[in-house]
Amino acid sequence: MARTKEVKKAGRAPGPAAQAPKRKREEPAAKAPASAGKAKGATAPASKKQQLGGGRKPAGFTDHNAKWLKPKKQQQPVEEPSSEEEEEDQEELSVEEFSGEELSGEEFSEDELGMMDDDFGSDGQSGSEGDQDGSDEEGSSSEEEEDEEEPPAATNGKRTKAAAAGPAGGKKQQQQQQELWSDDDEEGEEERGFGGSSDEEISGSSDEEGDGFGSEGEEGEGGSEEEEEEEEELEVERRARALDRAAARRRAEAEAETRDMAAGEDGMETNIQDFEVVTLPSGQQIEAEMLAPFDLALVQKRIKGIVRTLENFKQLREGGRSRAEYLEQLKRDLATYYGYNQFMVDALLAMFSVGEALELIEAQEVPRPVTLRTNTLKTRRRELAGALINRGVNLDPIGNWSKVGLVVYESQVPVGATPEYMAGHYMLQGASSFLPVMALAPQEGEQVVDMAAAPGGKTTYVAALMRNSGMVFANEINKERLKSLTANLQRMGVTNTVVCNYDGRELPRVLGERSVDRVLLDTPCSGTGVISKDPSVKSSKNQEEIWKCAHLQKQLLLAAIDLVDAGSATGGYVVYSTCSMMVEENENVVNYALRKRDVKVVPCGLEFGRPGFIRFRDFRFHPSLAESRRFYPHAHNLDGFFVCKLKKLSNKKKEVKDEDEEEEGEGADEAGKGKARSGMKAAAAGKQQRGGQQAAAGGSSDEEGGSESEEEAAPAASPALRGKLHPKKHQQEAAQQAKQQQAAGKERGIVKKARQELMEELAAKKAAAAAAAAQQQEQGQPKKQQPKQQQQAAKPGKAAAAAAGGGGKKQQQQQKQQQKKKVQKKK
């Protein structure tokens, strides 16, 4: 892989590569072997420098506005270079000035960077809503239209070279800058808010629920002290091993880089290397390698060699070696070199070509850029940018796709503790978390639910887009996490939000079915898209856990749909998002909802991202799933993310047996393991489009929601097979289901009883009133007695009913008997 490409990957702005303005020339870091060696491309370990916006000023950002974006202090000494070389020198110098060494731990503590983690997955602007149903359009705000702005450099009282270049020299550049800084959307829409979430949050919270999302730390609970110590030791050992591996990897990369440099001026590998045949180790050699300390330089070289070979198999294969043999060795090497478990390596190689899988894995080794979202309830982006630039923050607009996002390259102050941060002018959050809120596009005055809300990155964005109007229910199951949620709501000046603490699955009962206009379900998930933030995911996930996530996600998604009113005048939408790349947790969950409820997938309105899968392994999904969007670190410089928008067509629920959907999941599960393919052939696979795993290849969307036959075209295994394949899992699930049913039954019982009592009370009142009336008529009793009788009859409950109803009958009987006696006497 060419080094220049790697450099771009490491620092590129989040979002569509094509949209970002091109840099004038190559990154200085790419030309400086010393610094490049430390932070080579995507595989470099995270340095402070990289944590801040990927280390170098990334390609894809406005190189030409780099000078005015620099902190005031840095701008002063910059003189107009007389030639391009001088200018280049100048740039290299300024990059050095902002190198990682400058950013001491005090300036940018782990905690502060951790705040960023908390905001995983925040929000974006509604402006990009592209829903074809037409109900989502937002009116543009005049305020924001006015915001067609000069870049914040003006706040420094300096004119930059680009800004000062005038019509001849800098018109194009100015235009590019203005496009980036403009709050005007092409569609005339505006942006206002944001949101976020983190991995830690995800696993932590689900633990509480016993959903099986427990963090590793908690798994050991209940064990003896010794066990705990042992576990601690293991954890320490694990970390030590990871550190060793990372150090060795750095060494290997430095060596490789030196080789690259020697091989070609631009670090391009030579043709000789390209056609080098990789000799696979023999069985004995493999064993010997496993016993000896890892030679990571060798492994790294072999990974690249095998990838090249598999991409050009006929030419580069070693005689007598099969593709499968190369693939097996590649899997072993990827696991060794990057610390993934076999399950994760298999999953990635099933999803991508070998070359792309390697790119993704390498991108996961590098932190995503530090990004923040302007809180439009309190400020505007250009004002915020100006204030931060004056504090020594080097930043840029995140890209054309967001009008509220900023990317931070370097900072002389902790960006999680500036006065502006404290005052709620921005939220630190990953750019990927803008996306679901952009897709949701909440409207002013609506009722919106954020089903899994803490720490509130997305909720605060939703509230900002709604300009604090209408009502937002921010729900979070984990009490502990309510603190961060409420703190963020308060800091950001959100006033339209009610915080609730329920299991999201209960919300339709609590808030009422069909009670709101839109629901955001940023669901708890396996976190396989955020490995750069939580590397433990590389080795801690397995298929069983992924299915557990999927199970909860299906239930949450149905609850989300049930909350929404299909008849909402302005909405009727659900947005489902995860920070997982697993198909089981994404398309599979939405596909399930399509079968159970009257909903259809609609475009997310996001300008970029890859289409969701409609075929994957033995899965067959509804073609409209191609409208969902996938985001990847290597392709978009965003965390791995999935977003899908659903429109509720009617409030009816489809009748599909529960077993069916579980079969679908289990069958595919086994397909993943390659064990039970024959037992669960896709019934309607033939009806599906052929050719390529990627939905992108042929996934046409069915606007009407597709035919029933397509919807039913999921792979299936017989219940008996399912039981055999997962006896333990089934027992657990059955027990859990029974427990849930029992709880639900209990609840239903209480409601039923209360309702019965109420009915009896009413009946008693009626009976008493009737009896009193009859008595009055028949006996001609004085009127003043009536109230007394009625009072007595009106006593609540069964007793009152008995007293009222029973007493009345007795009286009637007595009266009849008296009358009879009178008649007899007369006779």
Ligand SMILES: C[S@@+](CC[C@H](N)C(=O)[O-])C[C@H]1O[C@@H](n2cnc3c(N)ncnc32)[C@H](O)[C@@H]1O
């Ligand atoms: C991905 S995080 C949400 C991040 C949040 N949307 C944001 O942008 O800041 C998932 C959240 O779901 C919560 N959660 C887990 N299980 C839940 C359930 N059954 N109902 C509601 N929330 C749940 C977790 O505690 C976690 O806070």
